[in-house]
Amino acid sequence: MAGSFFNKISMAILLGALIALLAGFIAKKVVHPTMLTENVYKIEGAEAAPAAGGGEPAAPAKPDPVSPLLASASAENGAKLTKVCQACHTFDKGGAAKVGPNLWGIIGNKQGHMEGFAYSDAIKKLGGTWDYEKLNEFLASPKTYAPGTKMTFAGFKSVKDRADVIAYLRTQADSPAPLPQ
Numbered sequence: 001m002a003g004s005f006f007n008k009i010s011m012a013i014l015l016g017a018l019i020a021l022l023a024g025f026i027a028k029k030v031v032h033p034t035m036l037t038e039n040v041y042k043i044e045g046a047e048a049a050p051a052a053g054g055g056e057p058a059a060p061a062k063p064d065p066v067s068p069l070l071a072s073a074s075a076e077n078g079a080k081l082t083k084v085c086q087a088c089h090t091f092d093k094g095g096a097a098k099v100g101p102n103l104w105g106i107i108g109n110k111q112g113h114m115e116g117f118a119y120s121d122a123i124k125k126l127g128g129t130w131d132y133e134k135l136n137e138f139l140a141s142p143k144t145y146a147p148g149t150k151m152t153f154a155g156f157k158s159v160k161d162r163a164d165v166i167a168y169l170r171t172q173a174d175s176p177a178p179l180p181q
């Protein structure tokens, strides 16, 4: 009979739904999901998560300051280290732009200082002057300091290297900027 045929189908559907519900219920009871309270894989150097209850999101770690090292930094060693920059930069007075702008007198100069150079928006919108610590941050990791920069240089990890390079940059100027006190 047609009636009982449809009854069988609806019974089957109901039963299926019931089994699905039950299965879900049992699974929850049995498995007991527990949320991790800590990262299983520790990431070296990563900041600890802020304590529950909020606080500000951890700021990206700033590189160590170069200012205390500059007085005793080696411009000579800095000159050697800038070999890697020379693929893209000239440092002499009136030098031409290459992939990057000329860097004569960069300390104390405008960020994006070279007239006519096609800087990225990342540099254009900085709008400040290159002091020692800004250069320090930029040279530690250009893309962290100026996300989107065209300068594809990974950065110097060592604060001593950065101090030496900045000490060299300081000599490449009409009159070297005063050292930080």
Ligand code: HEC
Binding pocket: 081, 082, 084, 085, 086, 087, 088, 089, 099, 100, 101, 103, 106, 110, 111, 112, 113, 114, 118, 119, 120, 121, 122, 123, 135, 139, 148, 149, 150, 151, 152, 153, 165
């Ligand atoms: C692969 C090429 C490349 C290398 C290597 C490179 N730079 Fe650059 N640099 C650039 C480019 C391109 C820009 C312009 C960035 C922009 O517009 O985003 C730039 C910008 C700069 C600026 C900002 C200049 C201004 O007028 O504001 C400084 C300072 C700088 N570089 C220093 C260095 C130093 C020091 C090194 C070596 C440690 C170095 N760069 C290595 C390509 C390079």
